Amino acid sequence: MQAQLKTRPEPRSRSQPGGTRERRQAVSVREVSRTYASRDRAGASVQALDGVSLHAAEHEVLAVVGPSGCGKTTLLELICGLQAPDSGSIECAPAALMPQRDLLMPWLSALDNAALALRIAHVRRADARARARELFAELGLAGWEEARPHELSGGMRQRVAFVRTLLAGKDILCLDEPFGALDAITRADMHAWLSDALAQEPRTVVLVTHDVEEAIVLADRVAIMAPRPGRVLSELDVSLPRPRGRTDPRVVALRERALGALGSPHERLAR
């Protein structure tokens, strides 16, 4: 079956004349800093982000990679308006967040969890469930519609949360490690599905991931962050045709560049 996000009536073309630079900015993060007042083990407050600037053009897939604790989740929560920056500014249309933890409601079935965003938008239960059911079939969840979250594997729960985020119907998707709990085969299937779906129905995506290869397979551009306090070290343009294979030498070369920008394991652990 052809992958589709199925949240808009009129699919639009992904290709735009003039490329990324002439497209409207959908997400603008300018010189944003964020310090948490709560204390670390040494008794200091924690500066999560230090002067971060990032931009995503309309219908661009921007991946953000960086080591654990560099402020990626904080950045997504700021973009989605769940937190406010201490300084700097953020401009962004309403965005749907897929949180790092799936946050499924334990008392609802998988299908009702997935349909939740539509129910909140006052879509009738039967219609909301029907739309969620279509995506369940596409994402390998058919037969699990009435299971409760505790009956699902971690990877299944993650896909239910992914369906819920897609069905929120927002122009901007903020995905926080969306495929981290999936096995390698299912993850590759999800990459292919998402690439196809975005070709059918483009969205602006801010994709946070630990997986540099995933970033290069899926994104138009990759922002590489430094460890705490989080800063953008560099950005990589990934102007390769889709679909992209992991073993494509161009993908491998970009992955090496990104890993080089992140530094060696010794350097990272010493920071």
Ligand SMILES: Nc1ncnc2c1ncn2[C@@H]1O[C@H](COP(=O)(O)OP(=O)(O)OP(=O)(O)O)[C@@H](O)[C@H]1O
């Ligand atoms: N609510 C909070 N209160 C206090 N400190 C926080 C809070 N949320 C995050 N932090 C701290 O801010 C820093 C950045 O956290 P954040 O969760 O944004 O990192 P991350 O890059 O998403 O990490 P990971 O890859 O492990 O998910 C960390 O040092 C973390 O301990």
Ligand SMILES: [Mg+2]
């Ligand atoms: Mg995180």
